[in-house]
Amino acid sequence: MMTAVTIRIQEGDFDVASEIAALTRGRTDLGAVVSFSGICRGGEGDSAISAMTLEHYPGMAEAEIARHVEEAKRRWPVSAVTIVHRVGKLVPGDNIVLVLTASAHRQAAFQAAEFLMDYLKANAPFWKAEHRIEDGVSQQMWVDAHARDDDAAARWDK
Amino acid sequence: MRLLYFAWVRERVGRAEESVELPSSVQTVGDLIQWLTSRSEAYAQAFASPGVVRAAIDHRHVKSDARLAGAREVAFFPPMTGG
Numbered sequence: 001m002m003t004a005v006t007i008r009i010q011e012g013d014f015d016v017a018s019e020i021a022a023l024t025r026g027r028t029d030l031g032a033v034v035s036f037s038g039i040c041r042g043g044e045g046d047s048a049i050s051a052m053t054l055e056h057y058p059g060m061a062e063a064e065i066a067r068h069v070e071e072a073k074r075r076w077p078v079s080a081v082t083i084v085h086r087v088g089k090l091v092p093g094d095n096i097v098l099v100l101t102a103s104a105h106r107q108a109a110f111q112a113a114e115f116l117m118d119y120l121k122a123n124a125p126f127w128k129a130e131h132r133i134e135d136g137v138s139q140q141m142w143v144d145a146h147a148r149d150d151d152a153a154a155r156w157d158k
Numbered sequence: 159m160r161l162l163y164f165a166w167v168r169e170r171v172g173r174a175e176e177s178v179e180l181p182s183s184v185q186t187v188g189d190l191i192q193w194l195t196s197r198s199e200a201y202a203q204a205f206a207s208p209g210v211v212r213a214a215i216d217h218r219h220v221k222s223d224a225r226l227a228g229a230r231e232v233a234f235f236p237p238m239t240g241g
Contacts, residue, residue: 126240
């Protein structure tokens with residue numbers, strides 16, 4: 001069966017259970033579904049954030065994710081993939097990103113999900129700005145890219 | 159050619175997009191950055207740290223030596239922080 005691929009970028013929330021149900025509906029070839037959700041943290045250590053704004057490059061974001069899905073399909077026998085990335089204003093506890101991978105056996109689904117998240121973080125054109133309250137004043141700061149995210153993506157380049 | 163700017167590159171340049179007619183001396187992404195930088199202090203600020211700002215031609219990541227011939231849309235943006 002062909003790999004069913006769903007890629008969506010949206011402001012609204014997603015429901016993980018509904019997305020898994022949509023992915024597996026009517027299929028009897030799937031033996032494993034792996035689900036990764038990225039969630040908006042309330043900050044790191046003493047540094048609290050009140051909200052986050054996600055900006056993206058419409059057109060390229062979808063194209064770049066689709067290229068990553070093609071690469072995942074080339075590497076592993078994945079049977080279905082769903083990727084949903086939210087944009088706009090999010091608050092701590094909100095969902096940010098969903099990656100679902102399905103395959104006949106678990107190993108391909110686990111590996112493809114991890115690969116897709118690592119690649120997405122380093123290469124998909126999204127940018128986070130954090131809103132902090134400092135001395136009663138709301139500040140917006142662009143999040144710096146982490147070298148560890150590039151390293152995580154680079155370990156798949158073998 | 160259509161130019162797009164995102165995140166803090168957009169803020170520093172002061173606009174999200176523009177159309178430009180390039181002189182024939184501008185052949186690569188690196189040439190385009192130099193040409194933009196010479197236009198005003200805002201562009202110079204946006205591209206101040208060499209190698210930090212990333213580029214894409216027609217929705218694909220490229221390096222600064224990428225050639226602009228045939229490009230419809232060139233985008234500049236900071237390192238990505240999605241996911």
